[in-house]
Amino acid sequence: MYYIIKKGRSNTTYIFIATGIFLIISFSIQLYIFSQTTQFKFQFPGDWDKPLGIIIGVFLIIRSRRFRNQRLGLFIKIDDKKMTFRTQENQDVQKVTLTDIINVSGNEDGITLKTSTNQNIVIDLTAVKSEKEMKILRKNLIQKLNS
Numbered sequence: 001m002y003y004i005i006k007k008g009r010s011n012t013t014y015i016f017i018a019t020g021i022f023l024i025i026s027f028s029i030q031l032y033i034f035s036q037t038t039q040f041k042f043q044f045p046g047d048w049d050k051p052l053g054i055i056i057g058v059f060l061i062i063r064s065r066r067f068r069n070q071r072l073g074l075f076i077k078i079d080d081k082k083m084t085f086r087t088q089e090n091q092d093v094q095k096v097t098l099t100d101i102i103n104v105s106g107n108e109d110g111i112t113l114k115t116s117t118n119q120n121i122v123i124d125l126t127a128v129k130s131e132k133e134m135k136i137l138r139k140n141l142i143q144k145l146n147s
Contacts (some may be wrong), residue, residue, distance in 0.1 A: 001078045001144055003137060005087060005127050008073030016064035023057030074127050076137075078144055087124045096121060104145045106138050113145070 031050040072093070076085040083101075086093045087110070096113065103114040110125040123141070128134040 001076075001140070003076045005074035005076065005125075013064050013067040016060050016067065020057040020060030020064070023053050023060065027051075027053030027057065076123070076141065078141075083145070085123060087127060094121070098145070101145055104142050106142050111138060111141055111145075 027050045031054070034047065034050065072086060074086055074089065076087065077083070078098075081098060083096045083098060084093060085096075096115065100115045100117070101113050102116055105112050105114075111123040113121040113123065115121065125134045125138060128137060
């Protein structure tokens with residue numbers, strides 16, 4: 001069973017990375033050509049536009065990591081031996097072995113799993129768009145995990 005709660009968006013990350021690489025390469029070439037032909041002026045504002053362009057390019061590449069969570073999307077996947085899920089944007093992908101699950105209980109917002117290591121794992125389904133879909137998904141997950 002594979003259910004996509006919210007599809008990931010990767011365009012923003014790639015735009016930031018591509019723009020950052022473009023800025024770094026273009027301003028590096030301009031700085032190299034400029035430094036070969038003339039002397040660099042150390043007074044500000046002087047010739048600082050090229051190094052600042054390189055710094056902005058590096059900043060954009062580093063900042064693109066902010067969009068990593070949006071890129072992954074929200075999903076629930078159940079295989080024969082394990083369950084992999086990510087139901088909130090601020091959490092990482094979690095994996096649970098189906099044989100470790102002792103108890104499955106449903107509540108209004110999702111499902112609570114009790115594992116053999118006395119760990120309670122909460123699968124939050126509030127990101128599902130409609131209440132009807134959330135009820136059907138909760139019912140299907142409980143049936144699948146109890147069998």
